[in-house]
Amino acid sequence: MIKKAICLNLQCILMSIILVLTSGCALLLIGGGAVTGAGTVAYLNGELKSTENTNIDVLYDNVIKAIKNLEFYLIEQKKDKLTASIIARNSEDKKIVIRLRKTREDITELRIRVGMFGDEALSRNILSEIQKQK
Numbered sequence: 001m002i003k004k005a006i007c008l009n010l011q012c013i014l015m016s017i018i019l020v021l022t023s024g025c026a027l028l029l030i031g032g033g034a035v036t037g038a039g040t041v042a043y044l045n046g047e048l049k050s051t052e053n054t055n056i057d058v059l060y061d062n063v064i065k066a067i068k069n070l071e072f073y074l075i076e077q078k079k080d081k082l083t084a085s086i087i088a089r090n091s092e093d094k095k096i097v098i099r100l101r102k103t104r105e106d107i108t109e110l111r112i113r114v115g116m117f118g119d120e121a122l123s124r125n126i127l128s129e130i131q132k133q134k
Contacts, residue, residue: 047118070090079100085100095114097111
C-alpha cells in the first residue's frame, strides 16, 4: 500500500515537471533571442519586449525615425534620461505605445503594445523597422 502511494506521488511529480517543460513559458525561454542584433525578445500578454544593445538616446531617435518611415501618426512623445514613451496610431487607427527604459548605459528595454490586446505580427514589424535604423 505504501509503495503504491509513493509510486503515485512520483508519477504526479513527473507529470508536473513534464507539463511545465512543455508549456509556452519554456518555449519562450528557449526561443528568447529570436531577433539578430538584439538581446532578448519575448511576446507576452499582448506586449513585445526587447532588450536592445544601445543607449536610450539613440534608441529613442531610432523609434521616431521608424514611426515616420512606417507613416504612423505621432500622437505623443516624452523622454527623460531614464525613460521614454511614444504613442502613435496607424492607418487602421490602432494605438501603438512604445516604451523605453534605460537598464544600463548601453542597454535599453523596449516595449511595444498595439491596441488593447496586442498584435504580435505588427509589433514585430515595428521592432524590425526600429532595428533597421541602427
